Amino acid sequence: MNNHQLGSVLSITLGLLLFISCQQEVHYQDLGDEALSDINRNADWLAYGRTHYERRFSPLKDIHTENVNNLKVDWFLDLPNDIGLVSTPLVVDGILYFTGTMNIVRAVDAVTGNMIWEYDPKVGEAIGNTRQVGWKHNRGLSFSKGKIFAATWDGRLIALEAKTGEEIWTTRTFSRERSLYITGAPKAFKDKVIIGNGGTENGPTRGFITAYDAETGEEAWKFYIVPGNPADGFENEAMEMAAKTWTGEWWKHGGGGNAWHGFTYDPEFDALYIGTGNGSPWNRKIRSPEGGDNLFLCSILALDPDTGEYLWHYQTTPGESWDYNSNMDIVLADLSIEGKEVKALLHAPKNGFFYVIDRATGKLVSAEPFVETTWASHIDMATGKPVEIPGARYENGPVDIMPNPWGAHSWQSMSYNPQSGLVYIPTLHQAVKFSDEGIDLESWQAEEFSGGIGVSMLAADRQPRDYPASLIAWDPVKQKMAWTVPQDHFWNAGTLTTGGNLVFQGRSDGKFLAYDAGTGDALWIFNAGLGISAPPITYKIDGKQYIALLVGFGGGYARGGWEAHALGWSYRMHTRRLIVFSLEGNADMSPLPPPHYPRPIVDPNFTIDEELAVAGGQLYWSCFNCHGGGMFGGGMAPDLRASAIALDKSAFTSVVRDGSRINMGMPSYADMSDQELEALMHFIRLRAKETLPAYESLVNQAGSENDQAEEEMGH
Numbered sequence: 001m002n003n004h005q006l007g008s009v010l011s012i013t014l015g016l017l018l019f020i021s022c023q024q025e026v027h028y029q030d031l032g033d034e035a036l037s038d039i040n041r042n043a044d045w046l047a048y049g050r051t052h053y054e055r056r057f058s059p060l061k062d063i064h065t066e067n068v069n070n071l072k073v074d075w076f077l078d079l080p081n082d083i084g085l086v087s088t089p090l091v092v093d094g095i096l097y098f099t100g101t102m103n104i105v106r107a108v109d110a111v112t113g114n115m116i117w118e119y120d121p122k123v124g125e126a127i128g129n130t131r132q133v134g135w136k137h138n139r140g141l142s143f144s145k146g147k148i149f150a151a152t153w154d155g156r157l158i159a160l161e162a163k164t165g166e167e168i169w170t171t172r173t174f175s176r177e178r179s180l181y182i183t184g185a186p187k188a189f190k191d192k193v194i195i196g197n198g199g200t201e202n203g204p205t206r207g208f209i210t211a212y213d214a215e216t217g218e219e220a221w222k223f224y225i226v227p228g229n230p231a232d233g234f235e236n237e238a239m240e241m242a243a244k245t246w247t248g249e250w251w252k253h254g255g256g257g258n259a260w261h262g263f264t265y266d267p268e269f270d271a272l273y274i275g276t277g278n279g280s281p282w283n284r285k286i287r288s289p290e291g292g293d294n295l296f297l298c299s300i301l302a303l304d305p306d307t308g309e310y311l312w313h314y315q316t317t318p319g320e321s322w323d324y325n326s327n328m329d330i331v332l333a334d335l336s337i338e339g340k341e342v343k344a345l346l347h348a349p350k351n352g353f354f355y356v357i358d359r360a361t362g363k364l365v366s367a368e369p370f371v372e373t374t375w376a377s378h379i380d381m382a383t384g385k386p387v388e389i390p391g392a393r394y395e396n397g398p399v400d401i402m403p404n405p406w407g408a409h410s411w412q413s414m415s416y417n418p419q420s421g422l423v424y425i426p427t428l429h430q431a432v433k434f435s436d437e438g439i440d441l442e443s444w445q446a447e448e449f450s451g452g453i454g455v456s457m458l459a460a461d462r463q464p465r466d467y468p469a470s471l472i473a474w475d476p477v478k479q480k481m482a483w484t485v486p487q488d489h490f491w492n493a494g495t496l497t498t499g500g501n502l503v504f505q506g507r508s509d510g511k512f513l514a515y516d517a518g519t520g521d522a523l524w525i526f527n528a529g530l531g532i533s534a535p536p537i538t539y540k541i542d543g544k545q546y547i548a549l550l551v552g553f554g555g556g557y558a559r560g561g562w563e564a565h566a567l568g569w570s571y572r573m574h575t576r577r578l579i580v581f582s583l584e585g586n587a588d589m590s591p592l593p594p595p596h597y598p599r600p601i602v603d604p605n606f607t608i609d610e611e612l613a614v615a616g617g618q619l620y621w622s623c624f625n626c627h628g629g630g631m632f633g634g635g636m637a638p639d640l641r642a643s644a645i646a647l648d649k650s651a652f653t654s655v656v657r658d659g660s661r662i663n664m665g666m667p668s669y670a671d672m673s674d675q676e677l678e679a680l681m682h683f684i685r686l687r688a689k690e691t692l693p694a695y696e697s698l699v700n701q702a703g704s705e706n707d708q709a710e711e712e713m714g715h
C-alpha cells in the first residue's frame with residue numbers, strides 16, 4: 001500500500017466515521033432533552049412550542065420580509081374525513097407528525113407529503129355506549145428519544161415508535177365514568193411524560209396531572225390541583241396549605257382546576273410549570289361560599305419534575321368566578337429589565353393581564369392589562385394580587401365583564417421573538433353579562449355529564465371595541481403594546497415568529513398572513529378557503545425552509561356555533577388540509593368552494609307538536625356542544641336543521657340511539673326513549689322553521705359581499 005492508497009483508505013475510514021457520527025448526531029432515538037432545549041437547532045420542530053422554551057420562534061431566516069411574498073404551496077395533503085384541526089405538527093428527522101380528528105396520528109414525509117404511517121386509536125370503540133363530551137379536536141403530540149406520545153379524548157396516553165407508528169404502550173389516565181376529556185398535547189421530559197385533562201364545566205371535577213415513565217407507561221407521580229375532602233387526609237403538604245384557602249364543602253363540587261393545556265419544562269431550573277384551570281363550578285358563592293383564594297385554581301404551579309413535589313405557585317385569578325383559567329402557554333424568555341437579566345416566564349391568561357414572572361423565585365416581576373379588564377383595575381405589586389372592581393363578582397346583580405369566558409387570549413399559542421423582543425398574541429375582545437339571579441346557590445350541585453357552571457351569561461350592554469379580535473405585539477419588558485392589527489372575526493389561530501423577522505398567523509376567515517415582526521405590516525396573504533384554527537410551524541430540509549399549517553376550523557368556538565356559523569365553513573363541503581409552503585413551491589391545489597350556509601329544511605308535511613318541541617329543547621343541551629348553540633352549526637358537526645336524517649325516524653334512531661356514526665364522532669345515546677327521540681325531532685323542525693329567515697338574510701348578505709369583492713377586483 002503506497003502513501004496515496006493509505007491516504008485513500010484513511011479518508012474513506014474518516015469519511016465513514018464522520019458519516020456514522022453524523023448519523024448518530026441526528027439519530028431520532030437519541031433526541032432527548034438536550035435537543036429539545038437547544039434553541040439554535042433549527043432544522044426540526046421537536047416540541048409543541050418548538051423547544052422546551054415554548055417560544056414558537058425559529059431562527060430560520062431563508063424566508064424573510066423581502067421575499068415572503070413569493071411563498072407558495074409546495075405540497076398539500078387532503079384530509080377528507082377530518083373536521084376541526086387545531087394541532088401543532090412536529091418535525092423530527094424528515095418526518096412531519098400531526099393529530100387529526102378522532103385523535104388519528106399521522107406521519108408524513110416532510111419533503112414530499114407522502115404518508116408514512118397512520119395510527120388510529122379507535123376512540124369510537126373506546127367510548128362504546130357511554131357518554132362523551134365531544135371529541136373532535138386535539139392540539140398535538142410530544143416527542144422524545146424515538147417515541148411519539150399522543151393522548152385521546154377518552155383519556156388514554158399512548159406511546160408510539162416514531163419511525164413505524166407501532167404502539168409501544170398505552171395507559172388509561174382517568175375512568176370512563178368521569179366526564180373528563182383530553183384535548184391537549186402530552187409533555188415529555190426527563191424520561192417521563194405528563195398529561196392532564198379538561199372537564200370543569202361537565203361535572204364535579206377535581207383537576208390533576210399525572211406523570212408516566214416514558215419507557216413503560218407506569219405511573220410515576222400524580223398531583224391534584226385542588227384539595228379533596230379533609231376528612232380523607234391530604235395527599236401532601238401543598239394540599240393541606242391549599243385547603244386553608246377554601247371554605248364550605250368544596251369537595252362536593254370537585255373544585256376544578258383542571259390542567260388541559262399549558263405544560264412547560266424548564267431545563268435551566270429543572271422545574272415543570274403547569275397552567276391550572278378555573279373553578280368547578282365557576283361561581284365561587286357555590287364552590288367556596290365564605291370566599292377564599294381557592295388554591296391552586298388559575299395559577300402557574302411549579303413542580304419538581306422527578307417527584308411531582310410542589311415548588312412554588314403564582315395565582316393569576318384568586319377565587320376565580322369568570323372561567324378565567326390560566327391554562328394558556330407558559331413561555332421561557334431571558335429579559336433585560338432595568339439593567340438586570342431576568343430568567344422570566346411569560347404568561348397571558350384569559351383574565352387579560354400579561355404576566356412576567358421570575359423563574360428563579362416564582363415572584364411576580366410585572367403585570368399589565370393587554371386588553372380592557374373590567375373585573376380588575378390592576379395588579380397590586382406589593383401583594384401580587386389583582387385589585388378587583390366592586391360588583392365584578394356579580395354580587396350586586398347582573399354585570400358586564402370583559403374579558404368574557406373565551407378569554408382575552410385562549411389556547412391559541414402566542415410566540416416570542418428574542419430578536420424583536422416582542423410577544424405575538426392572538427387576542428379576543430368580547431364582554432358578557434354575568435348573573436346568578438334566580439339560581440338557588442345553596443342547593444346547586446353539578447352532575448357528571450350534565451355539568452353546569454352555577455352562573456348565567458347574557459348579552460352585554462356594551463362591547464369594549466367595535467372589532468372582536470386582534471393580533472397584538474406586546475413588549476414584555478416595557479409591558480406595553482408595540483403594534484396591533486384589528487380583525488373582523490373572532491377566534492383566530494396561534495402565531496409563529498422567525499429569524500426572518502416575520503410573524504405568521506391564520507385567521508378564522510380562512511386567510512393566512514405573514515407580518516413584519518417589527519411593524520405589523522402585512523407582507524403576504526394566502527386564502528386557504530376554510531377557517532384556520534391551528535398554529536403554523538417551520539422547518540428546513542436539504543437547504544429549503546418550509547412553513548406547514550393545518551387548515552380546518554375547530555376548537556370550542558367552532559364546536560358551539562355562536563356567530564361562527566356565519567363564516568360558512570361547512571361540515572363536509574370544505575376539505576380539511578395540511579398545507580406546506582416554500583419559496584419554490586409550485587403545487588397545483590384546487591380551491592375550496594365558497595362559504596356555504598346549510599338551508600334549514602322546512603317540511604310542510606311535518607306538523608310540529610309544540611309540547612314535544614319544548615321537551616326536545618331541554619334534551620338538546622346534550623347536543624349543542626357539537627351541533628351548535630341555537631342549532632347553528634359551526635362546521636364541527638352536521639347542521640341538524642338541514643339534515644335529512646333528522647327527518648327520518650328510523651335513520652335518526654340509528655344514529656342517535658344505536659350509535660351507527662360512533663366512528664365519525666357521534667356518541668350513542670343508548671338510554672334515550674322513543675318519546676325523547678321524537679321530542680328532539682320536533683325541536684329540530686321547530687328550529688329549522690324559526691331560523692329560516694336568519695338563513696335567508698345571511699345568504700343575501702354573503703351574496704352582496706361576494707358582488708362587492710368582485711367589483712373591487714374589477715370583474
Ligand code: CA
Nearest residue numbers: 200278323325
Ligand atoms: Ca373552563
